[in-house]
Amino acid sequence: MRTVGIIVEYNPFHNGHLHHLQQSRAVTGADAVVAVMSGCFLQRGEPAMFGKRTRTEMALRGGCDLVIELPVAYATQAAEWFAYGAVSLLEASGVVDALCFGSEEGELSALRAIAACLSSEPEPFKLLLREELAQGSSYPSAYSAAVKRHLIAIGELQAARLPLDRPNNTLGLHYLLALERLSSSIEPFTIIREKADYNQKSVTDQRIASATAIRALITGEADMERIAPLVPGSTLQLIRRDLEAGRPPLTWESFYPQLLHLLLSRSAEELGDYYEMNEGLEHRLLQALSSLPGPPRGFEGLLAAAKTRRYTRTKLQRALLAVLLGHRKPLLAREQLAGGIDYIRVLGFTDKGRELLRRMKRAARVPVLQSAARSQGQHRYLELDVRAAAVYEAAFASSGPRQLYSDYYEPPVML
Structure with a gap:
């Protein structure tokens, strides 16, 4: 069973995500999809609009076969450690053959050239990065500028033209760097991001909008009529289910x-x-x-x-x-994060995902967990996930002990 890994937040799952998922299957020839998904809190340091169980179900109904959790220790990091944590999970699973990510350019060769140049973190690049940071630039801006200067200095002029200040290009580069540093045999692929930029706040297409624009429509009085064309029917159904259950979107x-x-x-x-x-x-x-x-x-x-x-x-x-x-x-x-993740936490699976999960339990390099309760105290980052989920649930007025510690009580989502 050829399997492609994807790295996602699904906040919430929309038609652009559906396109990425379908294209990931097509370009890699995969029979199954494993999604590494952030839990309750996300890469830009913000809460997910909907809980991880709801978003797991969105992913499964959208076409993913198996969803595993990216621990909060990595899910809320800048690109380097976010990517390293997610790719290391796919590598540790023992069942993933390919990784497919979206990028603004849809061009893999330039990203691979840059990753090959930077994988050993050459000292001249680190010096350039320190210079850029000393000028008061934010880390993402400084990193992009230092990469460009380093590539020009070593004669990689074509790669230097790639705009690394665009978020999906940056993440894509760090996925490739993680594959290099892990000496992974997972084959990378990329597809171009279409019709809506990462942080585009307006809706300019009838079917595709950024998650940022969709969240703006959901916040406050959810405008279901305007949301409906932009998300799969299953996502709309799950949003309505949460709202009716007294679980409004969180910010x-x-x-x-x-x-x-x-x-x-x-x-x-x-x-x-x-x-x-x-x-x-x-x-x-x-x-x-x-x-x-x-x-x-x-x-x-x-x-x-x-x-x-x-x-x-x-x-x-x-x-x-x-x-x-x-x-x-x-x-x-840094040394703690570089040690990687010593478990794989399963959030949900379909019938095909169940078959994949059986293979993973035999092939994985770390324990595969379906219950946090059975592994209490054994994994340092799992404890952070349980606490983060409790803080997240505390934002709902109706949450009792079972909801606060749902990580201990609730089994994976099964379709």
Whole structure:
């Protein structure tokens, strides 16, 4: 059974995702699809609009056969570690033959050339990166500029023309770097992202829109008539099901009271112990809180007051998420993350996925878990996932103990 891996968030699953999934099968000749999906919190440091069980079902009804969870320790990281965690899971599964990702260019050769140049992290590149960061650029901007300068310096002029400041190109490069560093035999493929850019806020096509634009239609009073043409029918059905069950879509504002309490009850020194708190960011955040006019103006007000050229929205969100979830620096240090993930957590599967899961249990290099309760205390990052899921569920007024610790009680989603 030839199997392709895809790396997703599905926040929520829409027609663009469906296109990617179908094309991934087609270009790789795959019989089955394994999706590595982020759980309750996502790569840009924000909560998922819908819980991971709902999004797992969206994925399965959309055509995925098996969904496994990218631990929150990697799911909320910048591109390097997000990609490394996801690719290492696919590699550890022992059943994935190919990886297919979307990119703005749809061109693999230039990305592979860049990955070959950077996989050993050459010292001249690291020096250029330090220079760019010293000029006050955000890390993504500095990384893109340093890559371009390094490629020009070594004569890779064609590869240097690839716009790495575009998010899917950047992620694609880091997927390829992860494959190189893991000495993986997984074959990479890419397809071009069509009709809607990653962060495009407006809807300009009848069927395809970015997840950003769709989330804007869902937030507040969900505009189902405008959402319906942009998502598969199964996604629309699941959104309605959550709304009717009293589980509205979550945003950062849903967590602001808890976050505000944590920020106000800690000193700058204590805040400095949290992951992503560096370069004086803890002082910047406390200063921003004290400068808010009148009553606290919510999460967006805090971001607006704290944001600078260096402290981008994504940087701030990741740092504040570390505070919300209690993620401190030693647990997520570079050497810890480089050690990889010592388990595979199954979120859901179809009948074909059940067959694939049987193969995975024989071939995987790490334990394959269907129950967090049976592995309590055995995997450091699994404990972070359970706690993150509990924090997420606490945002719903109706959540009781069983909902808060659903990771312990609920089996994988089965279709």
